[in-house]
Amino acid sequence: MIVYHGSNILYGPEIYCPSIFNELHRGKDIMTAYKKAQIMLEKLNNFDDTFSLQRALDDAQTTSDNSPFISTSQKRDVARQFATTKNGQGYIYTIEGPEKEFYNFNEIRSSCNLPQHKTFNWMGELGIPFEIKLPFEIVQIEKIIEIKEITELIYQK
């Protein structure tokens, strides 16, 4: 399955999820950062306690610092919005991976009878746990320099 990830920065060779990325920039070592992300993932995979699960889902979707996933979507437009919101420029990463390996937020909510998050369900968010490595693979990186409006005149007084 092909998905897209948008960011205003061009990552180094390793692409980590925001919670690990931010912890590394806060001066934590990789092991500590990973452990924290693992705890987050455990909560997100605990389908027995739907109350805690909903909270974990909301937290992860609301603030990227609380997410153990690299956020992607099948909609390229969503990735573009993430990429360009900071200063008008950014990068779109095209990623390939097996469908069942993604953490599908909307699907998990509906399979656990949890309400869809009204602010985020339009994104169709698909999570890649921790970092981009096999079976996930980056197939393309594009730099967005400018978004142009293309119009066709259909009426003029």
Added chain:
Amino acid sequence: MESTLREVFLDSMESIGLNTVKYDHLPFNLRRTNMSYHIYNEISQCINEVNLKDDSFYEKELYHFTKGEIENHYKTLNGCIALVCLGHTNYSKLLLTYLDFPEARWTIKINYLLNSLLSNNENTLKIPSYSEKIEIQSAFIKREFYSDLKDLSYSLLNHKTNVNYPEYLLSLSASKRPISELNISLKDNNKLIEDDMECSEFFYLKTHEYLKTHQYNTFIVWMIRMIHIEKVPFINTITKSIRDVFYELQIHKSPNFWIKELKKERTNILASIFIYNILKQDRADKRLAARFVKAFISDKLNKKQLDALSELYQCNHSANSILKISEFLNDSSNLPISVKVKIDVVSPIFLYCIKNNIVNIYLSEKESLNLISQKNKGGSTKLFKVFKTRFKYNTNVLTSVATVYSEKDEDFINFYPKISILIKMRADFEATYMVRKSVQVNLKNYYIKLFESWVEETTKLENENLHLVSSEDFT
């Protein structure tokens, strides 16, 4: 659109730990006031901790904040979203600041809400692009942030409640404070929100008591007795609470009926302004305002005079309205004495509008500079250009106010020197910092200093006046 907005509101309320269900028994306005009070209580500590005054989010990344700081910011943001949804549109300035917070996901709700305030039809949930953010920030700078923004609470909250509120209050335990008389202290600004709630409750219950038994005249007599200068700052709360009662008891008496009832008693012009604000159908019911002006001030006014006084009845504090009223007051020397006396009585309302306008000017200009000083590359030059035009216009409004003079109103007399000082300081500021095309470094801080010096100067002036009074007492 309304359902999405409701979701945005409910999501924010939930995020700060407040459940809206517990407010369902309250009438519309009391519900709004109570919710606002609790939201403010919930976020006040976070606001202090996040120190928004010095923060420029544009250059920061999420990892520059600790987890605790992020949580505080998120709570503050949600509090502001909920307050804006409840009609406190002045909090929109903080939302504009949060548009630059380094968490794109947070901008989805902000963008939707700000576009709803601006009545943009093509409003969807999305992350705004960089240029869309600049556009929206620029729109708010032009429109002074909140003076004519939509009050979304009417479409968000159900107007009706299934609970009989007066009965509900009676059924509460004895520990509930009895509201016998209203005691409002205007000295303590921090108490203002509590006073607002108290005012709201008091006027609701008393009005309900009179109107459920159709004692219309008793209600009017009571209003005339209750409404005097100290109640002017609470005009919004009082009139909205009474409107709740009108709605609940299905009182549909025509404006003529109320005008006649008011005229039966010794006229209290201030009370007539309050009654107008209860009866008006929307924020700008100009025709009704004109009817009230004709009935209680004079029916021999020309169109311009009628327009200006209608603005006053509507308590409009937009720059345009202030200009109209100032012009009218400056040209009022030819009016008959009987009309002039009445205009003197309504001067506290004008002062109330001016003060609101100045607060609005300060907050909107400070916030504009906050956005501009965030080095938004091309964006900051564009925003600065808009700001300069807005700044000049605001100074013109203040200049027009400074030429108005009322001999009768002591508050007014005391207020004049303060406005003159402010105009002088603004002129100096403009000549020093705003001549260049590009934005001067630290411009926001210089601007804050301008207002701080103004407050300092005016306090000095107040103390000198106090000193004069006490010297006179001794001689």
